Amino acid sequence: MNSIYIDRKGKLDRIALIEGGELVEFYNDDSQKSILGNIYRGRVVNVLKGMSAAFVDIGVQKNGYLYIKDALNKNQMYSDESFTIDEVLKSNQQILVQVTKEPLGEKGVKLTRHLTIPSRNMVLTPFSNKVHVSKKIGNPKELIDLGEQIIRDGIGILFRTSSKDATEDILKAEYEDLVMTYYNILKEENYLPTPKLLYKEPGSLYGIIRDYYREGSYKIVSNDKDILEEIKESSYFEHYNFNNALIYDPEFSVDYHMDIQMGIKEGLSRRVDLKSGGYIVIDETEALSVIDVNTGSFTGITNLQDTVLRTNIEASYEITKQIRLRDIGGIIIVDFIDMKETENIQKLLSIMANEFKKDKNKPYIVDITKLSLVEIVRKKTRPTLDKQNTILCPTCGGKGRIRNNEIR
Structure with missing residues (x-):
């Protein structure tokens, strides 16, 4: 269990x-x-036309960043027109925003006006009037039909995977609870003070x-x-x-x-050993994370191609687990041992894609290059396991190396 x-x-x-x-x-x-998922009544501080973005004061240490695609209101989202950021927002304007990414390093929080409120079986999507169903549900028609019956006031929903086992009465009650929560938030939209926390995730x-x-x-x-x-x-x-x-x-x-x-x-280790004798090395940087696969002491049984495939497959299971455990987000590059057979490459990618289904942050395999570099993107919402549980070394400043005495 x-x-x-x-x-x-x-x-x-x-x-x-x-x-x-x-x-x-x-x-x-x-x-x-x-503060991840919190909803605030914030004040627009700066509108930066050159960056198609605005900074919004929500009452935390640094102003939040609001990109234009996340700043459009519902009418603008469904309009055929194009809008510039200064047409969408004005300085000192009060708006409702939700935190989609916590502060990471020197960066402030990332915000959106497209509010969502989750529950066990669904996510309320007030900025959409449609019914969506998790891709993990094989036959979504029944849920789509039910969703179209229960949604009101143009407030859409996304059915989560667990909804397939819930009764109709539970789903209806859950939707109404979420709608009431949303309307209670809207009641506070135009009152003082600003900024103010309106919904705590x-x-x-x-x-x-x-x-x-x-x-x-x-x-x-x-x-x-x-x-x-x-x-x-x-x-x-x-x-x-x-x-x-x-x-x-x-x-x-x-x-x-x-x-x-x-x-x-x-x-928290840079190197993770595999049972076969191979190992993987994981390096996290500001721009991206890199994972390297090595055969180590594993020499295989039959031939080199088989040894490489076995090592890569074993590593793929460990890599998907480590990405989830370490909560690594953003761009991830995995350097597998070179494979020539297309069938083996597809088998490897299929295993990774299947394992990623267990991860709620939905990693996505973008592509694999001719050098067997697998490109992955994963939603980044909070500091990694390493950032949460370690502090920067005051001696080496995070490099993991100190200066050689011989060249001082």
């Missing part, structure tokens, strides 16, 4: 997701500090339970009785059936759980 572990210390929740006995996601979550814990918990497949373990009671009584989980899945373990600690500690150690 898979597990969601919660280690609460004061305001900090350390949350670990274990699947198949391995750590696949880990969060240090201070729900008071997290539940923290990582609620998001993990919402996205992954399935009755009979997961247990939720914590060393804090109050948090288990909070989960059980929360209206956010009113349609969930936890039964005996909520387990209180006063002795549990992230610091002493072997699977979690081994996973964290691996997730």
Whole structure:
């Protein structure tokens, strides 16, 4: 059985997701500090026509960045006309915005006016009047028909994968709850003060339970009785059936759980060894992340082509897990060992694409080059595992190298 572990210390929740006995996601979550998904009434500070963007004050340390495609209102989105940023926004204008990316390094938050409000089985999409269904649902027609019956006031929805197992009554009730939440936000649009937080997105814990918990497949373990009671009584989980899945373990600690500690150690290491004797090397930079695959001590059994294929396939499973565990986002380049057979290349890409389906941040394989470099993009929303759990070395400044005494 898979597990969601919660280690609460004061305001900090350390949350670990274990699947198949391995750590696949880990969060240090201070729900008071997290702003991802929050909705604010903000004030436009600067409109930069040359950058087709604007900066918006939402009351945090740095002004948020709003690109023109995210700044269009609903009418402008569906218009055949083209708009410049100064036609869309004016300085000192008050607008509703949602945080889509937390501050990363020197960059401020990224914003959008296209609000979305998620729940277990659907996502409310007020800026769309259409019904969308997760691509993971094989036959979407029944849900599309139901969605067209229940949507109102031009407020669309996206059915999540879990909706295929939900009853019609639950889906209708969930939609109405989301619509009421949206209208309550709109009521605050034109009031003072500005900036102001209007909607607080539940923290990582609620998001993990919402996205992954399935009755009979997961247990939720914590060393804090109050948090288990909070989960059980929360209206956010009113349609969930936890039964005996909520387990209180006063002795549990992230610091002493072997699977979690081994996973964290691996997730913070530059080199990850494969069972065959091969290994992968992962380097994260500001611009992109690079992953290199090596055969190491694995010499194979039959021939070089077979050795290369076996190493690459084993590495592909580990790479997809590490990308998810480390929460690496943006551009990712994977340097596999060169393969000549098209059939083997397609097999490798198919395995990666299938493994990426487990990742809620939806990694996408863009292409593979003639040099066997696989180009991947993944949604970047928060600091990586490394950024959350380490600090910059004051001696080498993050280079991992110090100056040779002989050349000083």
